[in-house]
Amino acid sequence: MDTLTLQSSAKVNLSLDVLGRRADGYHWVRTILQSVGLFDTLHFTRTPGDIRLHCNWAGLATPANLCWRAAELLRAETGTTAGVSIALEKRIPLGSGLGGGSGNAAATLSALNQLWALHLSEEALQRLAARLGADVPFFLRGGCALAEGVGERLTPLPNGLRAWLVLVQPGFALATREVYAWWDAAGRRAETPAPTGSAEAMIVALQSGDVGEIGRHVSNALEAVVASRFPEITVIKTQLLECGATGATMTGTGSVVFGIFADASLAWAAARHVQTGQRQVFVVPTTPTSVVFVGTP
Secondary structure (H helix, E strand, O other): OEEEEEEEEEEEEEEEEEEEOOOOEEEEEEEEEEEEEEEEEEEEEEOOOEEEEOOOOOOOOOOOOOHHHHHHHHHHHOOOOOOEEEOOOOOOOOOOOOOHHHHHHHHHHHHHHHHHHHHOOOHHHHHHHHHOOOOOOHHHHHHEEEEEOOOOOOEOOOOOOOHHHHHHHHEOOOOOHHHHHHHHHHHHHOOOOOOOOHHHHHHHHHHHHOOHHHHHEEOOOOOHHOOOOOOHHHHHHHHHOOOOOOEEEEOOOOOEEEEEEEEEEHHHHHHHHHOOOOOEEEEEEEOOOEEEEEOOO
């Protein structure tokens, strides 16, 4: 096999609690992640030498890109001298809280494990994924999962959410580190994790499978500190709820706000209503996986 094409999905946080700040600057979280049907596409071609990356978005094809870093990490850990040319077609907005870069990294680990015939186990890939970023392990499998620690400890949730989401990017991006700094500055810093019930309530709602019940329990501890600086977050959330969303909140560290809808027609009507100005709006279903095999030429 010399070529491989994969798609990597976005994710939303159905609930997100920040439990404290660690000594190394990272934060303890307890969050429920759900993969959704907004995808980047990655084309991999095995080469005899270097790592090369091409991208349809200017400025992303650098060694700092998580795809590049994932390929370099695999080479360093396995000793392979194989190379790869990666063509990345981005669709997931940057600085959105949708995890596009983390999904790209997971897809790269999965693809190169096959393309380079490395035969690494899922456990080995998970360990490497955690070194690339807190969300990357989730994207190796996707679906719905409870993530703890800094996001690397995963417990799959088999039922998940079956619904349509309207994702609204308000026209600006946010940096994860900056948002957490706002959270700290707001006096929410703690030295040790504290118990919280948001994830537990969402797990019970997910077990019911009731889209209305799930919507009632969506939450994000970071939303308030972001909305205090960017009122557009609250405006979008209110509009989605007025259009019939069973629940709406910001995902991750933002800037995307999503609404949950029981059927596609209602979701599309809401999308048309909120589409204005510089906003990007997507209507997507939830998905059971995050890395999707497309095929070889």
